[in-house]
Amino acid sequence: MLRTHTCGELKLGDAGKQVTLAGWVQRTRDKGSVLWIDLRDRYGITQLIFEEGKTEKSLVDNARSVGREYVIQVEGTVVERLSKNDKMATGDIEIKVSALHVLNAAKLPPFTIEDDTDGGDELRMKYRYLDLRRNPVRESLQLRHKMAQQTRAYLDGQQFIEVETPVLIKSTPEGARDFVVPSRIHHGEFYALPQSPQTFKQLLMVSGFDRYYQIVKCFRDEDLRADRQPEFTQIDCEMAFITQEDILNTFEGLIRHLFKNVKGIDLPSVPRMRYDDAMALYGSDKPDTRFEMKFVEITSNTRGKNFPVFESAQLVVGINAKGCSEYSRKQLDELTEFVKRPQVGAKGLVYVQYRTDGTIKSSVDKFYSADDLKVWLEKFNAAPGDLLLILSGEEYQTRKQLNELRLLMGEKLGLRDKQKFSALWVMDFPLLEWNEETNRYHAMHHPFTSPKREDIALLDTDPGKVRANAYDMVINGTEVGGGSIRIHDRPTQQLMFTHLGFTEDEARKQFGFLMEAFEYGAPPHGGIAFGFDRLCSIFGGADSIRDFIAFPKNNAGRDVMIDTPSTISEEQLKELALKVPNPKA
Structure with a gap:
């Protein structure tokens, strides 16, 4: 040494x-x-x-x-x-x-190797091996290591077995885009990199491995943002001979174990919320429950006053920003401009100031009397000092817009503390969602999710009303895990494929191996997958997952350190029987 x-x-x-x-x-x-x-x-x-x-x-x-x-x-x-x-x-x-x-000896580094460096994101990613010498990045990777250790310790203690599944698999049309890998031996045929080990872990249940897990690399060829990378890591789990309640209890246990043993925090029991309630109260299926500010509907209290915006709206709904009644006109205009941004999409914002002296001032005084506004204030349980912020329009879009405004106000009021943690199970998702582009239903989670037994008949009459045996774990407004009870018999799986628009031949070609396996004694089973990178970033109090990955890609999906993706030689292309068009042609 x-x-x-x-x-x-x-x-x-x-x-x-x-x-x-x-x-x-x-x-x-x-x-x-x-x-x-x-x-x-x-x-x-x-x-x-x-x-x-x-x-x-x-x-x-x-x-x-x-x-x-x-x-x-x-x-x-x-x-x-x-x-x-x-x-x-x-x-x-x-x-x-x-x-x-x-x-x-060493050349002078292109940025200072200090906790607070002078290097920008792109420069530090180009010299990532230098960036990794800095304490904050090293500590992030040490946190990741500890998270992996404690995950294995908990699951080992619950009799799970870690099994590796293939990386070169079959491409499927559902979900995000696959990364495809051409075969040199079988010209014109391709492998795909797994978006998830979904079908393999179900086959392990058929095989009798009734408790499986894997901390596994997955791949999705999709647009990137702060909490996405083209390659990412999941804590992937499956259990057989269980009910949904068993899954929720087991993996709530995992999350509480991680908080206790990594952060030293005793996380309380995780509450549960139906998808419909989450959308009605927060406008999101992953609500940030570190703070209240729930939605209040006042549609029926706004009719008949000749205010065209509300009269024509399907929904009038708002939030109570407590303690904000003295916002200046400039601050209120900034909120209005925020909701009118293309990313949010609202046409405008109505406000009611319940000032600390007890007076009421609104942006719609011309249409609504003080008595009308008092009714609104009562519905919002407002007190002097509060500010009502109200949006209107088509129901689904308006709720999504108000969710963005709620999160902004939570940020402004210091209610989204990164050292405070609030976990939530969201349950009873719709099984299917309509896609306007393809003009058909798609699986909201994936095509192996079991419908609620009592809703199966609705598949033929009202598919959008069918609920799934699905559940998501949300922490601080971020979905960190999702799963479901799976279909485990061939007739139900074939029915699901039919309602997703697969012909019998297409279903057989893509998933015939799984349906055949179901005929050899498949047990009832279900599982969950946690986004490991996201979990690490939440535990580390960061907005981005990048610093919890040793060698991440940038926002364009490039590794600027090794300069990839890159071209390959003509000889390699010839071996693979591929032709790449000349971009200059």
Whole structure:
């Protein structure tokens, strides 16, 4: 070993020890008569000291020649520091150096390797191996490691078995776009990278492995954002001979175990909410329940007053922003501009100020009397000091728009604290959703989700009303996991494919292996998959999943460090029987 200790472990009790350390030069401070070097490794920083007259001159000269990020090895004695640093784990000691060896010189980094760096996102991603030296990124990956450890510990204790499933699989038309892999041996035929191990984990249930899990890499060729990457990791789980209640209890246990053992937080029992209630009260199937501000409908209380906007609206609904009644006209105009942004899509905003002196002022005083507005205030359970913010229009769109406004107000009022955690089960999703582009129903989750038994008859008469045996885990307004009880018999699975627009031949070609497996004694089963990267970012209090992935892609799906995706040689294309069109042609 090139070191006897790490740079984060030496304490005052080690004074007098002869040690060897190795690492990177964080910084140097030269006062003429004294030179200090901060030596860094994964475990921390230790200060080295070189003194004119006490340290050999050639050693001091050698120390002065090293620059930032040089890789060095030093030998010396642990001594007590005169000026201690209580912000460092090793701040009580320093190393009086007797030998220094440069193991590798380094160019000046393109950004500073500090907690608060001067490097932008793109630059740090290009030099990700340098970015990984910074404490915040290292700590994020250590958190990820601990999350994986504790996930395995909990599931092992619940008699789950970890099984690896294939990475080269069959492409399917449902869901997001697949990444496809051409076969060199079978020209014109392709593998796909898995969006999920869904069918394989169901086959494991048929095989008798009644409790399966895998921390598994998955792939989706879809548009990216802060919480998406083309390759991502799931905690993928399946159980047989269970009910929905068993699934919810088992995986609520997992989430509570992670909070307890990773964050030291005793998460309370996770409440449950029906999908319909989530949409009615929050306008979202993943509501942020760290704060209230529930929706209040006043459609019937706005009719007959000749206000065209409300008269023509399918829904009039609002929120009570408590303590905001004294917002200025400028602040109210900013909220109006926010809801009118194309990303939100509202045509305007109505407000009612219930001022602290008890007076009422609204943007619709011309149409509604003080008595009318008092009725609204009562419906919102408003008190002096509150501000009502009201939208109107088509029901579904208006609820979505109000959700965006609610989240904005939660942010403005400091109600979305990243160190506060609120978990929720959302249940009873619609089984199917209508797609205007394809003019047919698609599975809201996936085509293997079981419908509620009492709703199966509605598949023929009113498919949109069929509820699924599906459930999502939501934390702080982010969906972190989703699953369902699966179909486990061939006739029901064939019925589902029919209602999704598959012909019998198409269903057989895509999923014949699964339906045939169901004929060999498939047990009732269900499962869930958690977005591991998202869970890590929530535990780490971050908005983006990037820093919890060692080598992430950028917003365009590119790895700017290794410059990929990239072209391949003509010889490789010929082997694969592929032709790539010339973009200049």
